[in-house]
Amino acid sequence: MKKSELTKQKILKASIELFSEKGFASTRTLEIAKKAGVSEGTIFKYFEKKKDILHAVVSESIDVFIKEFAVSDLKETIKNFSKKDIKIILKEIIMERLSFFNKYSKYLKIIFNEIQYDEILKEKVIKSIFNEFKSNANEVYGIGLKRGEFKNIDSYVAVRSFIGMILMLLFQKLYLKSENFEKEIDTVIEIFLNGVKI
Template identity: 25%
Template sequence: MSLSRLIVGKSPTTEVQTGRRERRKEARPGQLLDAALDLFVEKGFAATRSEEVAARAGVSKGTLFLYFPTKEELFKAVVRENISGRFAEWNKEFDAFQGSSADMVRHCMRAWLERIALTRASGITKLMISEARNFPELAAFYQQEVIQPASALIRRILQRGVDSGEFRPLDIEISTYSLVAPMVFLIMMKHSLGACSPQDYVLDPERYVDVQVENLLSGLCARSTREAKR
């Protein structure tokens, strides 16, 4: 046994147990965020109770409040963990993109499909649409943390195409909605009619996005670019 163990009076077994407790404690925020995401998507923000989140994460309610003092703060942390905290990474990815602007649009929509639409995080968008009016503070937070940076990223892509001559002159501000609308439709279908009656609302996400992208590009691309592809 080392001198340090003799001085503090800890046995090797005690040190191992303490280490395990510390690792479990460090893991709790992630467990809580996972549990909260599941419950927010399943039940909505208003119907989700803090004690339910704690129970699903396997911790006490007191532990939950230690990390997230209010349900609102918990929700904000869920949004940052799954969506808004990734915009810096996504902007760097587009800074390094070497392809055409049309390929950038394709990559943007495909990346959104794989990283958001096909994941549990897609339910956050549906939740905000359905409950924003009742929780204006969370709506303002979502606007600042998700909608504004997402719109800015799409504007960058469209402006790149216009500046390079690949896209025709556009109203960039309004044209961003042309890309956003198909995304929102897919999410709403997935978490509403598609969830209740999937056999009646069969929609292949990959095929849907591919078709929407090509339709969009047919309208975005300058005439010379379209003709060059024929």
């Protein structure tokens, strides 16, 4: 990597750290500079405006998201488990996805917070991430369908709902602390598969 590219990456890395910690609007360019180990002036050699850093951060986040979140690995995983109980498979998926969330939580936090106030970003994120997600949902649910284990309902709604349940679980873990994390995962899977109705 060229030296200049390295400097740019240092700035971006510092920005991600800070944006996720205190939000874009409350992060000072001086802080970024300090954390990146460069002078304040240098930042503006790489980004014309402070906002451009955010855009770069989000763009990168999107790229990372799409690449990492790509369902390809997942499909592989599922095939390998194909003989196993669907419950086990779902749990494996959850655990794997959780490690993904942990790894990229800063990116996700920034994306989620900042698209609220920036139409350009919002457009971008929706177009790329949501659509990506939608097609993946189809594929993954499709596996359950082929196995003859899933009902023939809107696959997108199903997967989205599943994610909603998991996110609430995660959210609670982050904000409150969960003592029975694993057990709660099992409950969520049970609900997703068989519902709450007797």
